Every structure is written in structure tokens, then in C-alpha cells.
Amino acid sequence: MKMKAFIGMWLMAVLTAATVYAVPAADTSISVIPAPQHVRHSNGQFTLNAQTRIVAEPGDEALQQVARDLADAILRQSGLRLKVTAGKSAASNVIILRLRPDTLGDEGYRLRVQPGLASITASRPAGAFYAMQTLLQLLPVQARAKPVLPVLEIIDSPRFGWRGLMLDVGRYYYPVSYIKQYLDYMAMHKLNTFHWHLTEDHGWRIEIKKYPRLTAVGAWRNGTQITNNRINHQPHGGFYTQEEVKEVVAYAQSKFITVVPEIEMPGHSMAALAAYPELSCTGGPFEMPVNWGIRKEVFCAGNEKTFAFLEDVLSEVAELFPGQTIHIGGDECPKDRWKACARCQERIKSNKLKDEHELQSYFITRIEKFLQSKGKRIIGWDEILEGGLAPNAAVMSWRGTQGGIQAAKLLHPVVMTPNHFMYFDYYQGEHYLEPYCISGFVPLRKVYDYEPVPAELTPEESRFILGVQANIWCEYIHSPERATYMTFPRAAALAETGWSSKNRKQWDDFTRRMETQYLRYEQAGIGYAASAYNVAFSVQKDSARNKAVVTLQTDSYLPEIRYTLNGDEPTAASLPYNQPFEVEMPVNIRAAVFRNGKLHSKVSATAILRNSK
Known part of the structure; x- marks a missing residue:
């Protein structure tokens, strides 16, 4: 595929997210997160009652499901059970959902509340789903309070098409039940991309039918490092069957969330090499590591069996994930073994490569070409820039912002996730008041103040910033409760950064709205960190x-x-x-x-x- 056409596919979601409406000052009468782009108030209210109906116009099953989801949410929140129907609506005491062509893109919506009538209009069901999230935040937060909506009109659409959270299950396994819960929490914040870090040195978490030892061996280890110098020798492991993966993907789709799987290569591959040591430069044998840290053992770039193996793995992965994007890692790949490997050195020589960095570029480019044959595009951590960026690759900028700036100047798509702002495994409060973390300090305000579009970019280059993502690396996060604690409320700041326009964001107003959001968290059973206090x-x-x-x-x-x-x-x-x-x-x-x-x-x-x- 030609570069220009491929880049156009990447940018489509971002370009369609733009809104043409003026942005007013912060609204202090509602507590919606992320902040809507345009709000206009009127006097009055719409009080829901047992006779209120939710009506979705026929013709789109996804819209019907949004209507059912709205009814379920109102029941949980207020105890009021509303009837859901399809077809023409009554003139009053109704919530209407309809699809109409609009300029607000696939995720934009219009929400209008009048006395006795609320209407949701969107171009696509995703927009109706996000309107639903807004409508729920307009209802009183107190449990079983009278369900009253204020009269207003909201016109809203996201700033960025990629609004993501990454959960690292490679280092610590989380059950399917929690993954679904995590997706629920994401949907509540209008986040739309779940980056599922499925493979790592310390665990291979996805069933690959052609290579059963990946999970028989690579999904289990004999202990876990729990602080800088302590090992818990309790065995740990687990993996997701392909049926479970399909279940998670389908559940995410019902929340309009795209799942982006990550299969690490060429580094962070010890779990695979422990199962199939012949894919390494030295031939092993290897044991599953229990200590955190970067391993020198990586996939052998000079061995054709390595590429045959990865193509087999990625073929199965591509079948399981309908989204266009697969993350191939590419970060923290030591070159020690390649420098000493005769096959890798022969590969460098035969392909007229300059060094091992260009060998990594060869590796990534070859994988990219294969995945393109499967109708997929690749994204990788910013180390994939070293030695030359693969022709159509997108970059996830984590080592600060320079990788993203470099990639955007090369006219490649970028997701900004700099560690000093978007690593949610870092401390969010003073160390002596927080659970043990890997390092760093990323409090709530630092997340909120981050601007994803670097000032160094021209307007044309800025178009290649797809969006923003935060990451939960799980070296020291060993329970669903801890993962939730580390994610929230910082994910609310992430959500507003990804959705709301720059001049719609105001820190003081955000903290005001967070007071209500904390109550919503408590109602939903979200064990958030109160570190902001x-x-x-x-x-x-x-x-x-x-x-x-x-x-x-x-x-x-x-x-x-x-x-x-x-x-x-x-x-x-x-x-x-x-x-x-x-x-x-x-x-x-x-x-x-x-x-x-x-x-x-x-x-x-x-x-x-x-x-x-």
C-alpha cells in the first residue's frame, strides 16, 4: 500500500473528530467528565418517571443496544426501570436515540434535554454511546435520588481519535472478569482504545494453537519480585484462551473500545524463548525469570525460523483482533547477542545494513510487511525509530516527547504517551503515603496539564498526532485493586486531555467536577486513589x-x-x-x-x- 494512502487511513479518525462549534467558558452548573465542547443552558428540567420510555429508531442493532444499556444504567443509578422500544416515539416523557448524518464525526453527538423530552442524535452508534455517558452524568449522583435532567443542549465530539489505556498483563496476569471491569471503567470516561500488553519476558498470556508451549511454559514462573530486593516465591501464571480473547474483544466492541494487542519483539521475549529456545541466538536453555529488568536474550534476527514463528503467531493474533492495529513492541532490545551471533552478522552483511540498529529496522520492516498482507498496520514504541523507521509504522512515544516529534516530522502517525506524564505505575503522591511503585512522580495535575501536540510541530505535522495514552506497567501492581487504584482518578485527567479541546480544559473547574466524579466512583465500586487530597x-x-x-x-x-x-x-x-x-x-x-x-x-x-x- 502506498504511504500516502496508508497514512490517510491512520488520520481519518482524528480528522473526523474535529468540531466546528465555538467553545464557551467552563460551565459550572454540571459535572461532566470529560468536559463537553459546547453547552447551552435553558430553564427547567425533565423528571424521569415510571412512564418514561427510551425509544431507539429502528434499523441499527448497535443503537438498540445503546438504548438497552442506558435503561440498565438508569436502573442501577436510580432504581427506575424504563421501558425500551424501537420505532416512532411519543411526543413527551421519552428519551429518543437516533442516527443522522452530521459534521461531528463517528464519535460526536448532540444531546438536547427539554421538559419531558431528551434526544440523542449522532452519526454513528459510538456517538450515541458517548451521549449516553454524558446523560448519566447529568443525573443526580446520590444513590436512588429522583432522576432529574437539567434542560440544556450539548454539542460534543472528541479532540483526538486515539484515547487509550494500556494494561500490562505480561508481567502480572489479570482475570477476564477484571479486564471486562476495566473496559467498563474506560467506557465511563469515553476512552476508546485498550492496549493489551499480552507478552513479556515474564509471561506469555495468549493461547497460540500452533505453539502450545508458549502458554504451557511461558505463562508460568516460580516467583515474583515484589520490591527492589525481595522475591515472593509463590508461583504465578495464567493465560487467555482464544475463546476468552474473543469474549474480551466482543465485550470491548459493545463499549465501542478497540483492543490493540501487543506481541513483543525482538526484545522482551524471554517467555517465548524459554518455550522455544531455538529461536534465540544462543540456543538456551532458559528459565522463566522472576526478577524484573531488561534481558539480553532476544529473538535471533538472523534465523529464518524466527520469522516463520512470528508470522504463525501473528496470523492467529490477526484473526482474533478485528481492529486495524497490532502493537509489535520494539523497545529495549539489547544488541549484545546480535553482535556475537554469526547468523545475525551474516544478515547485516547480506542486506548491506550498517549495524545492529539497522538490523532491528530490518526486523520491524519485515514484520510490518507481513502484517500488511493481513490487512493490519503496526505501531511500536519509539525505539523503532532507531536504524530507520519502517515505511508505514506508527510510533508510540514513551521516552519523553522527542520520539513523537521525530516521527511526526517524518509524517508518521504518533500516539503520545511520555513516561513523565502518562505512566500510571509511577507514584501519584508522596512516596511515604503511597504503595510501593517502580519510580517516578505523576500526580493528577501533571497528567491534566500535559499537552499532547508538541509546540515544535507545524500545523501539518500536528495532524499526525493520533492521540494520547496512559500505561499501567505491572512490575509492582499485583492485584486488580492495585491496578484500579493506580489508574483512577488519573484516567479522568487523561480522558479530558484526549477528548476536550485545549481551551475547554481548566484545572480549577476540573477539580470541582472531580468532587462529583469521586462520588460516582464510590457508587460504581471503583477503588480510586484519594492522593489528590x-x-x-x-x-x-x-x-x-x-x-x-x-x-x-x-x-x-x-x-x-x-x-x-x-x-x-x-x-x-x-x-x-x-x-x-x-x-x-x-x-x-x-x-x-x-x-x-x-x-x-x-x-x-x-x-x-x-x-x-
């Missing part, structure tokens, strides 16, 4: 005067902060924080957020010492 300290020392100015802040809305200066635990009667204050060093400060006289956060502490000099 914890107090952070900013200290400016004046050593000459032996003084310091202290600023207290949180990532929450209008917090009531109380603090002490003597090391005591703060109470509702402690000093109230209103503005930065000066203290004499040394001092031991403790601070926390209170609500209605009760502690509403963890207690933060800092000791401010005199300078040693």
Missing part, C-alpha cells in the same frame, strides 16, 4: 534570617487544610491554611485536609532544617 509542601528558605516560607497545596477543589508546627497530628481545630506562611527553622510541620470536621486525607509531614552551611 493529600497535602504537598513547597518550601523557600531564607538561610540568612533562619526563616522559611511554606506553601501548602493539594490537587483537590477548595480544600480545608489544617496544620501544626510542633509535630502533633492535625485536628479540625488546628491552624487553618489560607496563604503561604513564614516559620522559623527548624520546624516539624504536619498537615491534612478536613471536611465537615473530619479528617479527609492522609497526614502529610515535613521537617524543615537549618542549612548545614
